[in-house]
Amino acid sequence: MQIGLVGLGKMGGNMRERLRRAGHTVIGFDTNPAVSDVPHLSDLVDQLEGPRAVWVMVPAGGPTQEVIDRLASLLKHDDVVVDGGNSRWTDDEKHAKELAARGIGFVDAGVSGGVWGLEHGYALMVGGEKEYVERLKPIFDALKPDGPYGYVHAGKVGAGHFAKMVHNGIEYAMMQAYAEGWELLEKVDSVDNVREVFRSWQDGTVIRSWLLDLAVNALDDDEHLRQLRGYAEDSGEGRWTVEAAIDNAVPLPAITASLFARFASRQEDSPQMKMVAALRNQFGGHAVEKKA
Numbered sequence: 577m578q579i580g581l582v583g584l585g586k587m588g589g590n591m592r593e594r595l596r597r598a599g600h601t602v603i604g605f606d607t608n609p610a611v612s613d614v615p616h617l618s619d620l621v622d623q624l625e626g627p628r629a630v631w632v633m634v635p636a637g638g639p640t641q642e643v644i645d646r647l648a649s650l651l652k653h654d655d656v657v658v659d660g661g662n663s664r665w666t667d668d669e670k671h672a673k674e675l676a677a678r679g680i681g682f683v684d685a686g687v688s689g690g691v692w693g694l695e696h697g698y699a700l701m702v703g704g705e706k707e708y709v710e711r712l713k714p715i716f717d718a719l720k721p722d723g724p725y726g727y728v729h730a731g732k733v734g735a736g737h738f739a740k741m742v743h744n745g746i747e748y749a750m751m752q753a754y755a756e757g758w759e760l761l762e763k764v765d766s767v768d769n770v771r772e773v774f775r776s777w778q779d780g781t782v783i784r785s786w787l788l789d790l791a792v793n794a795l796d797d798d799e800h801l802r803q804l805r806g807y808a809e810d811s812g813e814g815r816w817t818v819e820a821a822i823d824n825a826v827p828l829p830a831i832t833a834s835l836f837a838r839f840a841s842r843q844e845d846s847p848q849m850k851m852v853a854a855l856r857n858q859f860g861g862h863a864v865e866k867k868a
């Protein structure tokens with residue numbers, strides 16, 4: 577099958593390669609001419625036979641909106657656009673409506689697999705009308721991992737990105753749990769080799785997982801993570817998960833705490849803990865630490 581792929585970064589570039597290895601014809605466009613197959617987005621559209629399929633793999637928000645606006649003006653009736661970025665699920669309905677006004681289909685695809693996806697495949701969580709999802713099945717089959725799992729048509733437009741958002745919320749909480757356990761093990765004198773404890777957990781335990789394997793990789797690179805600063809950014813999925821939980825009155829204490837732990841990681845000092853220290857001092861005369 578032929579497909580256009582817009583955005584050839586860490587994810588899109590490897591997805592182009594995986595699709596080509598499976599025998600598909602991929603025409604890729606990127607604003608970086610060094611990796612792009614064509615000079616302009618319009619060339620990508622011109623080179624595809626109709627009905628066309630174009631997969632968008634650019635950062636969520638403004639960049640995705642910009643590409644969808646351009647595609648809406650370039651594509652024709654019965655073509656289909658797939659948004660495979662980490663878009664907020666609430667954007668999907670807007671994009672689907674904008675494209676539907678010109679007779680163009682829309683499918684949202686949550687994609688998980690990171691830089692390992694080229695070899696291992698990408699787990700895909702897809703949302704959209706059956707007609708378009710069926711048409712794209714050869715592409716999904718080539719991208720997904722081998723074996724029975726790693727693909728779901730989760731529901732209507734938005735369902736794919738909603739499923740991916742929850743996946744990422746779980747990812748936040750799992751990473752935080754491994755991180756907290758690791759810090760406690762590092763703190764005590766009784767455990768001599770924390771890295772080997774983590775390694776031992778990789779087989780036979782209740783908590784074995786790919787994230788645990790990656791934690792062991794990281795500890796093999798830098799046993800006590802001394803080269804890193806305890807600072808973590810976030811790209812939005814954790815926040816959206818917590819917002820969806822509030823909208824639906826669903827308690828998510830673990831995911832929320834893991835998001836807030838990232839916020840705390842960005843502070844040199846904690847303004848709120850200054851207030852706690854000041855109040856303890858006010859009511860109980862408890863000692864405070866003063867800045868040098």
Ligand SMILES: O=C(CO)[C@H](O)[C@H](O)COP(=O)(O)O
Nearest residue numbers: 662688744809810811812813
């Ligand atoms: O989708 C992913 C993995 O499944 C991304 O790597 C993830 O979105 C990174 O998110 P954040 O920057 O918020 O940690």
